[in-house]
Amino acid sequence: MDEGTGMTSTAAMIDDLREKIIADPDVILEDRDVMRALIAAGESGLGNNIVDLRGIALERLESRLDRLEDTHRSVIAAAYENLAGTNQVHRALLRLLDPTDFASFLRDLGGEVAEILRVDAARLVLETVSDEDRKDVAQLEKVLVTAEPGFIDSYLTQGRNVPVRQVVLRQVQPDTDVIYGETRDWIRSEACLKLDFGPGRLPGMLVLGAEDPHQFKPTQGTDLLAFFAGVFERVMRRWLA
Numbered sequence: 001m002d003e004g005t006g007m008t009s010t011a012a013m014i015d016d017l018r019e020k021i022i023a024d025p026d027v028i029l030e031d032r033d034v035m036r037a038l039i040a041a042g043e044s045g046l047g048n049n050i051v052d053l054r055g056i057a058l059e060r061l062e063s064r065l066d067r068l069e070d071t072h073r074s075v076i077a078a079a080y081e082n083l084a085g086t087n088q089v090h091r092a093l094l095r096l097l098d099p100t101d102f103a104s105f106l107r108d109l110g111g112e113v114a115e116i117l118r119v120d121a122a123r124l125v126l127e128t129v130s131d132e133d134r135k136d137v138a139q140l141e142k143v144l145v146t147a148e149p150g151f152i153d154s155y156l157t158q159g160r161n162v163p164v165r166q167v168v169l170r171q172v173q174p175d176t177d178v179i180y181g182e183t184r185d186w187i188r189s190e191a192c193l194k195l196d197f198g199p200g201r202l203p204g205m206l207v208l209g210a211e212d213p214h215q216f217k218p219t220q221g222t223d224l225l226a227f228f229a230g231v232f233e234r235v236m237r238r239w240l241a
Contacts (some may be wrong), residue, residue, distance in 0.1 A: 029060060067078060069120040089228050096232065098106045102239050110143035114208075121187060121209035123179050127152060152205045153181075156192055166229060167222040168192040171213050179207055188213035193229035197237055206232060 021028055026032055092113045099105040106124065114122040125145045153164050169191050174184040187209040195204035206229065210216060 061238040085224050088117055089224050093231050096235055106143050119208040120211045121180055123182050123207040125205040149202055152203050166194050167225045169218055169220050186211050189214045190215040191225055197235040
């Protein structure tokens, strides 16, 4: 191979490499070893263009750092929100353990407990087969609602043939006053917690209603509310006993 042929071949290789880099510069910019070699060459004064490449690399690193910081802020914000929610649930449960009679328990549920949880309505639904039980319970507090067997599952599933979940979060516009009574006109979202009172007993349900349509949504986590429901149903078993 003569010198002219060698130079032509080298020029062709350089042109081919140049076209590949122009077509996909990330091949160079994402390769740490190549970038280190180019930066080292730039520091040796082998060309001004090398400094430009280092600038591009730094810009990319800064962009990644910004995205990482955004992610960290989101994680921290979520952690604080989760901590605040945990504190709310703990405070509400401690308040529910204070009453020494069932009437006080119901008043606290519809009052201080609802305020701690920042909801606009709290309703405890109990299924019963006795008309007399429904009349007696109705005299206790407006927070307590009685219903016929099967009502709770139907309310949770909205009449659809789907599995019944322990916690249901949804945006809602009640078309009946069975749960909320006169307040139904301004309830726009709710959390429904199904309660298990033990073998041989009909289920119950705790409903937390909010005027804010975004307070409860299906996309939200349910772990804290599931824990709240678990403790609440155990407290209720004490009263039902």
